[in-house]
Every structure is written in structure tokens, then in C-alpha cells.
Amino acid sequence: MAKKQFKAESKRLLEMMINSIYSQKEIFLRELISNASDAIDKIYYKALTDDTLRFDKDHYFIKIEVDKENRLLTIKDTGIGMSKEDLETNLGTIAKSGSLAFKKENEAKDGHDIIGQFGVGFYSAFMVADVVTVYSKALGSEEGYKWESKGADGYSIVPFDKEEVGTEIVLKIKENNEDETFDEYLEEYRLKGIIKKYSDFIRYPIKMQVSDRKLKEGSDNEFEEVIEEQTINSMVPIWRKNKSELSSEDYENFYNEKHFGFDKPIKHIHISVDGAIRYNAILYIPEKMPFDYYTKEFEKGLELYSNGVLIMEKCSDLLPDHFSFVKGMVDSEDLSLNISREILQHDKQLKLIAKNINKKIKSELLSLLKDDREKYEEFYKSFGRQLKYGVYSDFGSNKETLQDLLLFYSSKEKKLVSLDEYVSRMPEDQKYIYYASGESYERIERLPQTELVSDKGYEILYFIDEIDEFAIRMLMNYKEKDFKSVSSGDLGIDADDNKEQSEEINNENKDLLEYMKKVLSSKVKDVRVSKRLKSHPVCLTTEGEISIEMEKILKAMPNNNDNVKADKVLEINPNHEVFQSIKKAFETDKAKVDLFTSLLYNQALLIEGLPLEDPVEFTNDICKVMV
Numbered sequence: 220m221a222k223k224q225f226k227a228e229s230k231r232l233l234e235m236m237i238n239s240i241y242s243q244k245e246i247f248l249r250e251l252i253s254n255a256s257d258a259i260d261k262i263y264y265k266a267l268t269d270d271t272l273r274f275d276k277d278h279y280f281i282k283i284e285v286d287k288e289n290r291l292l293t294i295k296d297t298g299i300g301m302s303k304e305d306l307e308t309n310l311g312t313i314a315k316s317g318s319l320a321f322k323k324e325n326e327a328k329d330g331h332d333i334i335g336q337f338g339v340g341f342y343s344a345f346m347v348a349d350v351v352t353v354y355s356k357a358l359g360s361e362e363g364y365k366w367e368s369k370g371a372d373g374y375s376i377v378p379f380d381k382e383e384v385g386t387e388i389v390l391k392i393k394e395n396n397e398d399e400t401f402d403e404y405l406e407e408y409r410l411k412g413i414i415k416k417y418s419d420f421i422r423y424p425i426k427m428q429v430s431d432r433k434l435k436e437g438s439d440n441e442f443e444e445v446i447e448e449q450t451i452n453s454m455v456p457i458w459r460k461n462k463s464e465l466s467s468e469d470y471e472n473f474y475n476e477k478h479f480g481f482d483k484p485i486k487h488i489h490i491s492v493d494g495a496i497r498y499n500a501i502l503y504i505p506e507k508m509p510f511d512y513y514t515k516e517f518e519k520g521l522e523l524y525s526n527g528v529l530i531m532e533k534c535s536d537l538l539p540d541h542f543s544f545v546k547g548m549v550d551s552e553d554l555s556l557n558i559s560r561e562i563l564q565h566d567k568q569l570k571l572i573a574k575n576i577n578k579k580i581k582s583e584l585l586s587l588l589k590d591d592r593e594k595y596e597e598f599y600k601s602f603g604r605q606l607k608y609g610v611y612s613d614f615g616s617n618k619e620t621l622q623d624l625l626l627f628y629s630s631k632e633k634k635l636v637s638l639d640e641y642v643s644r645m646p647e648d649q650k651y652i653y654y655a656s657g658e659s660y661e662r663i664e665r666l667p668q669t670e671l672v673s674d675k676g677y678e679i680l681y682f683i684d685e686i687d688e689f690a691i692r693m694l695m696n697y698k699e700k701d702f703k704s705v706s707s708g709d710l711g712i713d714a715d716d717n718k719e720q721s722e723e724i725n726n727e728n729k730d731l732l733e734y735m736k737k738v739l740s741s742k743v744k745d746v747r748v749s750k751r752l753k754s755h756p757v758c759l760t761t762e763g764e765i766s767i768e769m770e771k772i773l774k775a776m777p778n779n780n781d782n783v784k785a786d787k788v789l790e791i792n793p794n795h796e797v798f799q800s801i802k803k804a805f806e807t808d809k810a811k812v813d814l815f816t817s818l819l820y821n822q823a824l825l826i827e828g829l830p831l832e833d834p835v836e837f838t839n840d841i842c843k844v845m846v
């Protein structure tokens with residue numbers, strides 16, 4: 220028996236591939252099972268067009284056999300088989316993919332797809348085996364053949380008596396060495412696990428002898444070990460089923476089976492697309508946030524299948540960051556099985572799928588918001604912050620997608636409202652969408668700065684998440700209405716007489732205000748008479764880009780410098796008694812003005828939740844007033 224050499228380039232490739240392509244050796248089984256399934260597909264496909272062939276479903280299966288003693292693992296199929304020539308061309312030459320050729324031949328006739336287009340799958344057997352023996356008999360041929368190889372040094376082909384059409388691949392599993400154990404590939408539970416993981420949705424039964432503990436017949440407490448043949452894979456993937464056949468319970472079971480989460484998903488999305496690109500997907504909006512969600516450890520991604528075979532457990536390219544909470548899977552016939560991460564990133568089809576999915580998630584969330592507010596708010600409690608991060612990040616490039624999904628607490632409604640709801644009930648004379656930031660709804664409610672806007676009857680959105688104000692700055696406007704902080708310098712409320720009046724008072728008290736500004740020196744940019752205060756004596760407002768809330772957040776960040784400061788303005792209520800006493804003091808007792816100014820400023824800091832620069836001085840100042 221003459222030993223044949225692999226073609227030179229094949230030999231090198233074979234050596235390289237064995238060591239590099241797949242980091243997880245366990246996928247050899249996935250490759251061989253996929254080939255077996257392809258081979259059965261081929262016979263099935265032939266039967267569709269050839270009247271002399273009958274496709275009897277029961278006759279088609281894949282069988283896994285283990286012979287521990289001799290370290291043999293066998294993968295048997297009842298597929299189309301290989302002739303001598305097939306064995307030569309398909310297994311003798313790397314990168315010559317029989318499946319690809321078959322696919323090309325049959326391209327015109329749609330409806331059947333065969334996994335694997337790169338033709339390196341079979342050789343993965345050498346990752347775990349010293350010797351690979353293939354017994355095969357092709358459909359329509361009289362003779363069977365035995366192909367055998369020990370790896371890179373070549374292969375042999377001899378005739379072999381084989382009764383049934385199909386292929387049997389026998390792997391002589393490697394001995395354990397210092398670095399690796401191979402025994403596991405002879406263990407029933409391990410093989411079962413690999414099959415479940417990668418090949419659960421192969422369309423044909425994958426059978427295996429498994430031992431099971433069963434109740435002894437006639438006994439209700441005695442067990443016995445029985446060995447029986449079981450079908451390991453569940454065969455029909457839920458995503459290939461018709462939506463009308465499935466209940467929400469089915470979807471929930473799948474969610475649990477897949478360990479997507481411990482919660483009950485708020486919503487499932489079943490997508491079947493049959494267009495330029497074909498794919499099925501089942502996506503879930505979880506109810507509860509995973510415990511590590513807002514940490515670095517959290518990894519987003521969807522399971523990716525190529526025609527029922529798992530090729531990646533967390534494909535991150537399928538999900539944008541702003542929807543990173545979505546769980547689920549995608550299966551496409553148009554993706555190759557032997558695809559690497561690097562190739563995947565540039566895969567046009569994958570990009571298309573990702574784009575579709577992004578759109579679909581958005582529209583489903585919108586309809587949830589419309590049709591089931593309670594559920595949406597439940598979802599928003601867990602993941603609203605992520606949506607807001609999404610608005611802010613990537614320079615706001617996703618704000619169009621996300622703005623309608625945002626909710627904020629409303630001063631008027633006392634509950635979460637959408638921007639659309641806010642804008643649609645704005646009175647005609649209201650120019651801006653108003654918001655106020657603070658630590659809690661209760662604290663914002665009591666902020667003096669909200670007084671004028673509230674008195675005007677305008678709604679205010681309360682921001683209590685750190686990200687809120689940053690996101691809104693990125694958004695800039697919604698339906699052509701700009702956002703405005705109630706603490707910003709100009710509120711855009713034309714109480715014109717009000718305005719003139721306050722300017723008048725400002726002028727009248729110019730000297731006093733200048734003096735107070737000097738007392739506070741670098742702490743504030745200006746001291747002004749307020750038009751927004753009604754009952755409170757003072758408040759702080761800001762000018763420019765950075766608000767007080769933003770200053771707090773930026774300061775709290777590690778490695779942040781103290782240079783980031785809001786340009787603060789101290790506003791005083793001219794109608795408050797305190798202002799009258801300051802005015803009086805200005806004429807008679809400058810030391811008292813100093814004291815009052817510093818007290819007022821510190822009060823304003825406290826109201827804002829800002830730290831006092833010198834608490835001891837502040838308490839001393841209060842004592843001075845008391846004695």
C-alpha cells in the first residue's frame with residue numbers, strides 16, 4: 220500500500236492549522252458532526268430531485284461510539300459517503316472544500332445550504348488524534364474505501380468492505396501529555412456536553428450509548444445502571460419554528476436553558492428575515508440587571524450560529540453598546556462555520572445583521588413603551604442608565620436612535636415621562652425644556668431655582684442620575700426645543716416687566732452687589748438680584764458650559780483635577796427681608812455685610828449639596844449672628 224503525500228502546501232497548512240486555528244480543541248467534534256450532517260443533507264437533497272431515491276427519515280442519523288480501552292472515538296453517519304476520488308480530493312487536499320463545490324453546483328436551486336466553506340474543518344481531528352481512519356462508501360458505488368492518516372506525513376487509501384452507504388471516522392485519541400489531557404474526549408459526559416454546546420440543533424439525531432441510573436423494575440427504591448442509546452441533541456431549534464407554534468413559556472424556557480439570566484425576561488423578540496441576508500434570531504430584554512452589568516467584567520454579545528451550529532458564544536459585534544443588555548442568539552445560513560473572530564469583524568453580512576437587530580430592538584422598545592408602560596418602566600429602572608450613556612457616548616452619534624426611549628421624572632406628573640410627552644404638552648409661550656439636577660427628587664423639589672419656572676406653570680424634568688445632564692448636553696434639543704437648566708443664567712422666561720424691574724433693582728444696588736462680589740472674591744463670578752426667587756433668600760446659578768452638578772461629578776472622578784469649576788453666580792431675592800437688612804447694614808456697618816454675605820454664600824452652597832470650604836468659620840459666623 221503506497222503512502223500518498225499531502226500536497227506540499229496542504230502539508231504546511233495542516234501543521235499550522237493543528238496548532239493554531241482553533242484555540243479550543245473540543246470543536247473537532249463540532250466539525251466532524253457538521254460534516255456528517257452536511258453529508259446527510261446532500262443525500263436528502265438528492266432525494267428531492269431523484270425519484271429512485273427515497274428519503275426515509277429514520278434511516279438518517281449520526282452516531283458517536285467510544286472504545287475507551289483502545290482510545291477510539293468513532294463518528295458514524297448515514298450520509299452520501301465518499302468515493303475513492305472524493306477521499307482523494309476532499310481529504311487529501313486542504314482548502315479544497317467539497318461542500319463549497321457542491322454549493323456552487325447547486326446554487327441555482329435554492330433552499331439548501333451546507334455549512335463550511337473553507338475546507339479546514341476535517342483536519343481539526345488531528346488536534347486530538349494521532350491516527351484518523353475514514354471508512355466510506357459513496358451513494359451509488361459498489362465499493363467502500365479506507366482512508367488513513369497519521370497527520371502531516373501523508374495518507375493511504377485501500378478498498379474496504381463496507382456494507383452501508385455512509386462514512387465512519389475513527390479517531391485514535393492522543394495519550395495525555397504534560398500540558399494536555401485527551402482522556403476527556405473518551406468520557407461520555409464530556410462528549411455529551413460538547414454535543415449539547417455546539418451541535419444541539421443539528422437537524423438529524425446524534426445518537427450515543429449512555430449510562431443512566433434507573434429504577435429497577437418492580438422496585439421503587441432500588442436503582443440499576445442501564446446503558447442505552449440516546450439522542451443527545453434536541454434537533455429542532457426554537458428559532459426555526461413558526462412563531463405561531465410557540466408560547467411565551469417556550470421562549471422563557473429557552474431563556475433559562477441558555478442561562479441568559481435568572482430573571483424572567485420582560486420581552487422576547489423573534490426575528491426571521493428572508494431577504495438579501497437570511498437569519499433567525501431570538502432576542503430578550505431582561506428584566507433585572509445582571510449583578511456585574513455596570514462593571515468592566517460584563518461582556519455583551521449574542522450567541523452566533525451558522526446554520527444551527529454554534530460558532531461563537533458572545534459575538535459582541537452584533538450588539539451596539541447602548542443595547543448591551545440584550546440577550547439571545549442569531550443563526551444565519553449565510554455565515555461560514557470556519558470563520559475567525561478577525562474575519563467576522565469585517566464580515567459584511569454580520570454588519571447587516573447587526574444593523575437590522577439594532578433597529579428591531581429600538582422599535583420593540585418603543586412599542587413596549589407605548590403599549591405596556593408599566594413593563595417599560597420596569598425595564599427602564601434596570602437599563603435606562605445604559606440608554607443615557609448611549610446618548611452621550613460616541614459623540615452623540617446614536618442620539619437619534621435613543622432619544623425617544625428616554626424617560627425622566629416630571630415635576631408636574633410626579634412620575635417618569637418621555638420627552639415626546641413633555642414637548643407635546645408645552646404651553647405655547649414656553650421656549651425651553653426645563654430641567655433641574657440634584658441628588659434626589661425630594662431635594663430638587665425644594666431647590667429655590669425651580670421657583671420661577673414652577674410658578675410659570677412649566678414642567679421641570681428632574682435629573683438624579685450622574686449621566687443625565689451630560690446626555691442632555693449631547694442631545695442639545697428635542698423636536699427643536701432646547702434644553703435649559705433652571706440654574707442657568709438666562710431662563711428665557713419673558714416676564715418682561717419683571718426683567719426691567721430686576722434690572723432697575725440691580726442698578727439701584729450696584730454698589731452693594733459690587734461690594735459683596737469683592738467679599739466673595741474668586742468664589743463667584745457675579746452677585747446679582749434674582750428674578751427667579753420667590754420665597755428663598757438666595758441661590759446659586761451658573762453661566763457657561765459646566766453646571767454645578769457636572770462640577771460635582773467631574774470632581775468625584777479619579778484623576779480629576781480641581782480646575783473644572785462651574786462659573787457660579789450668587790443670586791439674591793430682592794423681596795426677601797434678608798436683603799433689606801443687608802441694604803441697611805451696607806450704609807452703617809460693613810463688617811455686618813461681610814458676615815451676611817459669607818453666610819448667604821455658604822447657605823447657597825448647602826442648598827446645592829456642595830461642601831462648605833470652611834465649616835468651622837461657617838458655624839462661628841452663625842454664632843456671631845446669635846449673640
Ligand code: ADP
Pocket residue numbers: 250254255257258296298299300301309310315316317318319334335336337338339340341342386
Ligand atoms: P468543509 O466541511 O468546510 O467542506 P471539511 O474539511 O470539513 O471542509 O471537509 C472537507 C470535505 O470532505 C467536505 O466538504 C466533504 O466533501 C468531505 N467530507 C468530510 N466529512 C464527510 C462525511 N462524513 N461524509 C461525506 N463527505 C465528507
Ligand code: MG
Pocket residue numbers: 250253254334335340341
Ligand atoms: Mg466541514
